[in-house]
Amino acid sequence: MKRVLVTGAAGFLGSHLCDRFIKEGFYVIGMDNLITGNMENIEHLMALENFEFYHHDVSNYVHVPGNLDYILHFASPASPIDYLKIPIQTLKVGSLGTHNLLGLARAKSARMLIASTSEVYGDPLIHPQTEEYYGNVNPVGPRGVYDEAKRFQEAITMAYHTFHGLETRIVRIFNTYGPRMRLNDGRVLPAFIGQALRGEDLTVFGDGSQTRSFCYVDDQVEGIYRLLMSDYPHPVNIGNPDEITISQFAEEIIKLTGTDQKVIYKPLPKDDPMQRQPNITKAKEILGWEPKVDRKEGLKITYDYFKSLPEEKLYKKEHKDFSKYNK
Numbered sequence: 001m002k003r004v005l006v007t008g009a010a011g012f013l014g015s016h017l018c019d020r021f022i023k024e025g026f027y028v029i030g031m032d033n034l035i036t037g038n039m040e041n042i043e044h045l046m047a048l049e050n051f052e053f054y055h056h057d058v059s060n061y062v063h064v065p066g067n068l069d070y071i072l073h074f075a076s077p078a079s080p081i082d083y084l085k086i087p088i089q090t091l092k093v094g095s096l097g098t099h100n101l102l103g104l105a106r107a108k109s110a111r112m113l114i115a116s117t118s119e120v121y122g123d124p125l126i127h128p129q130t131e132e133y134y135g136n137v138n139p140v141g142p143r144g145v146y147d148e149a150k151r152f153q154e155a156i157t158m159a160y161h162t163f164h165g166l167e168t169r170i171v172r173i174f175n176t177y178g179p180r181m182r183l184n185d186g187r188v189l190p191a192f193i194g195q196a197l198r199g200e201d202l203t204v205f206g207d208g209s210q211t212r213s214f215c216y217v218d219d220q221v222e223g224i225y226r227l228l229m230s231d232y233p234h235p236v237n238i239g240n241p242d243e244i245t246i247s248q249f250a251e252e253i254i255k256l257t258g259t260d261q262k263v264i265y266k267p268l269p270k271d272d273p274m275q276r277q278p279n280i281t282k283a284k285e286i287l288g289w290e291p292k293v294d295r296k297e298g299l300k301i302t303y304d305y306f307k308s309l310p311e312e313k314l315y316k317k318e319h320k321d322f323s324k325y326n327k
Contacts, residue, residue, distance in 0.1 A: 001050065003027045003067055005110075007058050007101065008074035010037030012180045013115070013173075013220065017072060018042060020221050022051060029064060032075065033057035035089065035325060036082050041180050058097040059089065068108040070228060073101050074115045076150075080143065080269070081186030087145040089325035094149025095156070102160045102168075111167040113228045114157050116235060118174045118276055119147045128243075128277035131172065131235045141271040154235060161233050169227050174239025174278045178217030178298065179305035183313065188212065192250060193306050196257040197314055206268030208247030213277045215240035216298035219291040226287040239278035240291040256299055 004021050008014035009030025014037070021028045022045060030042060031054045045051040056062070058075050076093050077083040083090040098114060105112040121129045122137035137147045154170055161168040181187070183194040195202050215238070223238035244252070250263045283289045306314075 001025065001027045002069045003029065004070040004072065005029045005031060005064055005068055006072045006074060007031045007097070008037060008076065008115075009053065010034060010039055010041050011074060011078075012041070012178075012182070013176065013217065014074040015041035015180055016178070016217050016221050017074065017224065018045060018051070020225055022048065024225075026050070028052075029054065029068075031056050031058065031062075035086065035320070035322070036077050036182070036185070038182070058100055059092040060100070062100045062104050064104065064108075068104070068110040071101055071105050071110050071112040072115070072224075072228070073098060073112065076115070077146070078117070079185040079187045081184075083146040084142060086322045086325045088327065089322075090145045091149045094153045098153045098156055102157065102166065106160065106164055106166055111169070111228070112157070113169040113171060113224065114153055116150050116154050116170050116172045117146075118172055118237070118239065118278065119143070119273075120151050120154065120172065121273075122147060123271060123273040124275055127275050128241060128279040129237065130279040131237055131282055138271050142269070143271045158233075168233055169230070170233075170235040171224050171227050172235050172237045172278075173220065174215055174237065174276065175212050176215045176217055176220045176239075178302050181302070183306060183309070184316070188246060188249065189214065189302070190306070192253040193257065193303055194314065196253055196259045196261060197306060199259070199261070201262045201264045202250045202253065204246050204250055204263055204265050205272065206246070207265065208250070208263070209245055210268075210272065210274045211243045211245050211276060212249065213240050213243045214295055214298070215291055216293035216301075219293050223283060223287065223289045226289050230287055232286050236282050236286065237278040237280055238283055238289070239280065240295075241278055241280055242291075242295060243277040244295075252295075252299070256303055
């Protein structure tokens with residue numbers, strides 16, 4: 001039985017990846033420090049013989065007994081609310097955490113895939129974004145802690161590949177959505193649905209002309225799995241090129257939820273990207289991958305998930321003490 005380590009296993013994408021590898025017959029080792037992850041996302045796996053979980057921060061030394069065939073590094077805050085609260089930990093998990101896991105991969109002769117992001121492109125000057133684009137990133141702006149952590153993560157991963165001959169893969173993830181997202185994590189889709197369910201007006205930052213491209217989680221996981229199993233070591237965009245403005249998206253959510261809220265506008269946060277659309281030519285040609293789930297179908301599944309949550313979760317505000325993670 002092949003063995004895979006998934007960091008960030010209790011998070012949104014990490015938990016779906018654990019499900020996929022269980023389905024494929026792997027022995028899955030999940031690891032998460034639970035800063036932003038939630039054990040509820042993987043509780044259905046805990047009784048399985050081919051799943052085990054480590055409560056651990058990968059920014060510290062990482063040890064896993066036994067052999068490993070694959071490592072997927074998905075341990076990182078991914079929403080602006082999170083990485084603005086824990087900027088030091090965000091930088092550490094992208095640098096120290098990645099270094100620790102690359103060392104583990106080398107020791108175990110494992111193939112390692114890192115979760116990079118479309119944020120490496122910053123506020124892009126080309127559209128759509130290809131993997132050859134170097135980006136337009138402000139390293140000292142509020143989003144720099146996340147953007148530069150991911151850019152360093154790519155650089156050290158490629159250094160291990162070229163210098164040590166380590167088998168590595170780099171996925172650049174564009175906006176992904178689906179069940180198990182956190183309602184109050186600040187990302188646009190759960191924010192809109194949460195506001196609609198609470199009967200609040202939907203908040204659009206800026207004039208709403210900025211664009212995003214939303215990929216359903218099952219499509220994203222399929223692309224990641226194919227990339228891991230490929231022989232391609234360079235970055236690959238995995239996302240849905242079906243682009244929409246934030247204002248149009250707000251109207252879609254209002255229609256989906258059957259509510260009659262207004263859309264209100266607030267100032268655009270500093271360095272918020274104006275355009276986000278992946279060029280997925282490489283994914284199509286190298287992986288034979290493209291998204292299958294259209295936005296209407298994916299949004300319905302996601303809305304039904306949020307609607308099924310207990311009411312207290314809909315109104316719950318997070319009050320975690322993040323001080324120890326910012327040292």
